[in-house]
Amino acid sequence: MFGDLSGMMDKLKDAQKKVEETKQRLNNVLIDESSSEGKIKVTVTANREIRAINIDNSLLSDAEELEDYLVLTLNKALKRAGEINEQEMAVAAKSGMPNIPGMDMFK
Template sequence: MGDMMGQLKDAQQKMEETKERLKSITMVEESNNGKIKVTISAAREIKDIHIDESLLQDTEELSDNLVLTLNKAMEKANNVNESEMQGAAAGMMNMPGMGNLFGK
């Protein structure tokens, strides 16, 4: 029982380390016309938004481009986040009896 508790603690620590690492993984998504660039972390935190000055004259185009680009950036961040968290959770799945908790 003590060994299983130790494994659980190790798995929880690995999950926390993965969450911290996700904050340092960044990616850039660009609008189709290249006028907006969004930098986002795999922890789904927007780090930076660059907007070409030409979009400041047309708020509707700015809004459309911003929404589309932010959504693409969030999708990319979600994919990386899910992949990393699944890898971290895999350790928990290998512990006796824990697979049943996750639907296996």
């Protein structure tokens, strides 16, 4: 009914291995983002982990402005990181999946 079940299990293990390798690789993919005026610069990984934040001294006297800049800039960076992460993980998962009729989830 399902053909070579052992072969499918091996392909699923390979897919899982590729996903794990992709997760590790995405730790090294860095996304840099800056605020519109360049007062905040952030670096995040494609796994959505913050690596660095640089703040212009002019923002240190106004906590509310600093918070606004941080939220906007971090959200932009994390959105880009999420998009890259999703694309890469989909490719990794699809490349190792066995061909099971009716289970084409990655169209």
